Amino acid sequence: MSRERFDILISGGGVAGLTAASAFGSAGFKVVIVDPHPPITDADAEGADLRTTAFLQPARDFLDRAALWDRLSGFATPLQTMQIIDASRPDTVERAFDAEDISDRPFGWNLPNWLLRREMMARIEELDTVEIRLGVEFQDYLARTNGVIAHLTDGTRIDVSLVIGADGRNSAVRKAAGIEVSTTRYGQHALTFAVAHDTPHENISTEVHKSGGPFTLVPLPDQDGRPCSAVVWMTDSKEAERLRTIPTDQFEEEATERSGGVLGRLILVSRRTAWPIISQIADTLVAARTALVAEAAHVMPPIGAQGLNMSLTDLSHLLDLSVRHRDDLGSPAMLDAYQRARHGDIKLRVAGIDMLNRTSMAGNPLAQEARRAGIKALHGIKPIRTRLMQMGLGAKG
Template sequence: MIKTDILIAGGGIAGMSAAARLAADGHSIIIVDPAPADIGEGSDLRTTAFLEPGIATLKKAGVWDAIKPTGAELRVMRIVDAGGETRTPRETADFDGAETTQGFFGWNVSNKAARVALMAKLATLENVDFRFATTVTGFTGTARAGLIELSDGETVEAKLVIAADGRNSSLRDMAGITHKRWAYDQSAMVFVVTHDQPHDNISTEIHRTGGPLTLVPMPDLDGKPCSSVVWMTPAKRADELNALTDDALSDAITHDTMNLFGPLTVASPRAVFPMISQVPGRLISARLALIAEAAHVVPPIGAQGLNMSLHDIETLAELIARAKHNDEDIGATSLLKSYERKQLPKTLARVGGIDLLNRASMFEPKTLRDLRYAGLTAINRIGPLRKLAIKVGVGK
């Protein structure tokens, strides 16, 4: 029997961030993941826009200084409505980071770079035991501890167990927590492009029928301005786009971005991900807390996904730190109920809001497209609505 303060199932960016953040408070951590130890060398093409207050969590975890240099600053969030008959921008709303307390919105970092930095940090921490190629095969929550059976034959006794094992969380299922999932008949294609015009650290989200098309700043590639692309479109069209040659895909995205960046050139392989939303019926069970995609899945609109996960981590870390300071049980039911009271309403509101935005972005009838245009115009030009949009956009 191995004993630890906290066991984290899931060694993705969220799970590793949780391990680093909680280890910084002095807790002993075991983190397990089915992937091999060389996962950091993978070819994940996605990027993550780290926003405040998630960046503050990574600073507390002692890893932000290593992540930041690998990314590009996001100074402006630009939303473009392209739903008119002429296929030209009808309304452009710029939300400037200067309007926020920190002076910028965040930093866009490749998932691969974030993983490498997090793995390097965890390797230096004596109170973190990272077990690769290992899964949770059994879980029982008791009044005294969580008992976890691992695929390597070991049994772990932990004061608290954290499920960061993804949208198909086995720990969530073992705890009997149900979830609701719905699909959109929509996929996101991700890849990298270069362009002649500089991005000027502006993240551009173009709303058009079928879903938003977003270009997010990245560091220059081979001396040329570079952006990561998240192109949300009906599933059938995503498959058709994915079948194109790089030259043909470059022409297609140049057309759909209305030449706002000049000619775009595909500069990486591409990948396609089906779009879903998902929420659980609850966030806790005896000795267990759900975070990240075990707790919420949303389409990639407004860079909310991983930033919601970092908010889960920070809320839980603060509750655990308070309990430790008071010499209380860090996995007590009362603490977990406090976590759920704080996070579940926010989770449901955020998932519902992003679901609404995504459905609005998919509008095909002209009257509904005009309604979307009117909404963006109001947010852009009415001061209180603009301030609210900025506050929501940074996850506050």
């Protein structure tokens, strides 16, 4: 009995997996993508992902390459300025980093995750090179010299040249490949929700630091004539659960206080969801005929919009190498090049975000004073400020 043949199997139908399917399908590869659950593409649906993603300049360029940006740009809110506020003492320290210092474009553009899934699914439906199978999951595989026999949970087997694991922090592909991970747990959760406020955000993304983790406000489009922002509130796990369940009026009061009132009173306009915060790095990004991307490869606290932007950097490198190695797709030479290009950079960036998170969590006065001094110094020297902004967009250190 003959098996179906594809160039690439993508395990995982989240934002990274859907982007990969569109990018590789647009490049002419025959792709099958599998996920056990249909993507939720309505903000009001049960289980909808209410988080937002800020796509930095390189990520936006990759979305354009994947023929996705034209679909998304009309819904995107530009992020022109990144503002950091230390409110650990009454005399707050505020510094703003303006994209004009390094570019004629914004730092990035913010979009709701549920909307990303909707538009990405619509793009995939246009591609005759991509087949999406929902309700089906990657199970295991047999890698051979010239390809892979992949086993799916519906009992089917398919032949592919390359398996891409984009199936999250508990990746089935990573486990099947026998790749271990190093994990750090912080005892934190991130509360995510959307708010309306009287003060316009003026396309400024703001991180407010006290202790326990940052409180980040990211601009969204106006709703019903009111300015709106997405919020990521990182705090102790027990405190996050309390905040998730207290009455709305009490929550709005506490959220406004924690924000330092930077945008005035915050009015809750969405559900509250909570996500555990960890750092995690796969010991290697590759195995026989296998490449890990996104959270299958790396997880980090949601600081500096690095998470999904790093994931799209993974995909950009992997796509470049796949095009270059189209005739030997998934070969050791191709995968070794991917490992060299990404693993070192991932380890450095995860370590940097880990350090920033621990600094933000710190509640002791000495650590807080060091953070305040660091914000002043890094902003005050223009060459350092400029280099930090460039590195935040993905430039090498």
